[in-house]
Amino acid sequence: MHVVVPFDGRDPKTRLAPVLDAPERRDFARAMLADVAETIESISFEPTILATTDVECEWPVVVDERSLDAAVNDQLAVADGPVAVVMADLALVTPDALDRLFRAGGEVVLAPGRGGGTNAFVARHHDFRVDYHDASITDHRSIAEEIGADTVEVDSFRLASDVDEPDDLAEVLLHGEGRAAAWLREHGFDLSMDEGRVSVQR
Amino acid sequence: MHVVVPFDGRDPKTRLAPVLDAPERRDFARAMLADVAETIESISFEPTILATTDVECEWPVVVDERSLDAAVNDQLAVADGPVAVVMADLALVTPDALDRLFRAGGEVVLAPGRGGGTNAFVARHHDFRVDYHDASITDHRSIAEEIGADTVEVDSFRLASDVDEPDDLAEVLLHGEGRAAAWLREHGFDLSMDEGRVSVQR
Numbered sequence: 443m444h445v446v447v448p449f450d451g452r453d454p455k456t457r458l459a460p461v462l463d464a465p466e467r468r469d470f471a472r473a474m475l476a477d478v479a480e481t482i483e484s485i486s487f488e489p490t491i492l493a494t495t496d497v498e499c500e501w502p503v504v505v506d507e508r509s510l511d512a513a514v515n516d517q518l519a520v521a522d523g524p525v526a527v528v529m530a531d532l533a534l535v536t537p538d539a540l541d542r543l544f545r546a547g548g549e550v551v552l553a554p555g556r557g558g559g560t561n562a563f564v565a566r567h568h569d570f571r572v573d574y575h576d577a578s579i580t581d582h583r584s585i586a587e588e589i590g591a592d593t594v595e596v597d598s599f600r601l602a603s604d605v606d607e608p609d610d611l612a613e614v615l616l617h618g619e620g621r622a623a624a625w626l627r628e629h630g631f632d633l634s635m636d637e638g639r640v641s642v643q644r
Numbered sequence: 645m646h647v648v649v650p651f652d653g654r655d656p657k658t659r660l661a662p663v664l665d666a667p668e669r670r671d672f673a674r675a676m677l678a679d680v681a682e683t684i685e686s687i688s689f690e691p692t693i694l695a696t697t698d699v700e701c702e703w704p705v706v707v708d709e710r711s712l713d714a715a716v717n718d719q720l721a722v723a724d725g726p727v728a729v730v731m732a733d734l735a736l737v738t739p740d741a742l743d744r745l746f747r748a749g750g751e752v753v754l755a756p757g758r759g760g761g762t763n764a765f766v767a768r769h770h771d772f773r774v775d776y777h778d779a780s781i782t783d784h785r786s787i788a789e790e791i792g793a794d795t796v797e798v799d800s801f802r803l804a805s806d807v808d809e810p811d812d813l814a815e816v817l818l819h820g821e822g823r824a825a826a827w828l829r830e831h832g833f834d835l836s837m838d839e840g841r842v843s844v845q846r
Binding site: 536538539542554556557558576577579580597598599600601602603609612613616617633635640 | 781811814
């Protein structure tokens with residue numbers, strides 16, 4: 443299976459600007475990417491990084507400067523078999539969670555993200571295409587239905603937890619076990635209680 | 645297994661006040677309770693509602709006016725076997741998600757909630773007790789470790805998604821299939837896009 447990890451190498455994680463400056467956001471995004479790529483390797487798949495600009499790393503990189511939709515859809519169109527797409531900001535990912543995604547039956551397997559996103563999927567149907575705008579999980583359900591694909595969803599908190607906003611960092615500190623969690627601790631982040639839900643302080 | 649569903653029958657879901665008035669919050673909370681209780685029944689367990697005040701419903705009700713911690717810990721102390729505690733606001737719950745929780749091995753099985761909560765658990769160790777304050781998932785991990793319980797966590801987005809705040813309603817509209825989702829639609833709620841994540845409008 444061709445496993446693709448889209449990654450914004452230019453100005454990643456802009457919504458973390460309230461708590462991280464631009465070089466820190468790049469470092470932290472790289473730590474999350476490493477967590478995701480290493481977890482993919484740990485269950486014996488090889489990640490390909492699909493990046494907006496060249497990224498120095500130990501994994502094969504395909505540079506595609508177009509939009510996320512165009513770049514991912516090109517990967518889907520040229521693939522000669524199943525394709526998995528796993529977002530680079532899933533800092534809570536575990537081998538078990540990815541294994542459940544990759545092993546789930548279905549021509550299209552969707553892993554919903556909090557807030558209507560699609561954080562990962564497997565396409566075993568050649569006509570499946572992505573549309574990441576707005577509530578992409580509903581679009582992807584519709585696209586899968588239109589092409590007549592047998593579709594299942596994987597119910598995983600770890601795959602649902604992408605890291606976009608400052609509050610998401612609390613989830614990394616609570617549940618992450620990899621480089622991203624270590625990066626946050628090394629850079630002075632700690633949990634803070636705020637009206638019944640946890641946030642972070644630095 | 646004794647399956648307990650704690651429920652605030654007095655003034656539930658106060659953090660939904662920006663979008664629902666008090667009678668609506670009670671109605672909506674009852675719809676979520678019915679979703680949870682019926683899902684428990686659908687996999688052949690019988691829910692007991694552990695309520696702060698008497699609640700008219702088709703399930704057995706135990707009234708305990710004390711704090712959530714005291715009421716749940718009393719249920720754990722008097723039980724003569726395994727106890728499951730499932731929060732009443734898990735409007736995305738499915739039979740599969742609950743089945744994974746109930747069948748998971750481990751003397752303590754924890755289902756983390758977003759924001760550091762513990763949305764459901766199974767205790768098969770007589771000394772396990774709860775402490776729902778602050779980031780309860782970390783407290784519950786510590787308590788389980790202190791008593792030497794073999795502990796596992798269930799990775800479920802549906803169990804992680806409790807409904808406390810207006811943004812959480814979007815998850816119910818996106819993924820819920822039960823009474824709570826129907827209630828929101830009947831009361832004019834719809835998805836609305838807001839900077840890359842979905843929220844609700846009415």
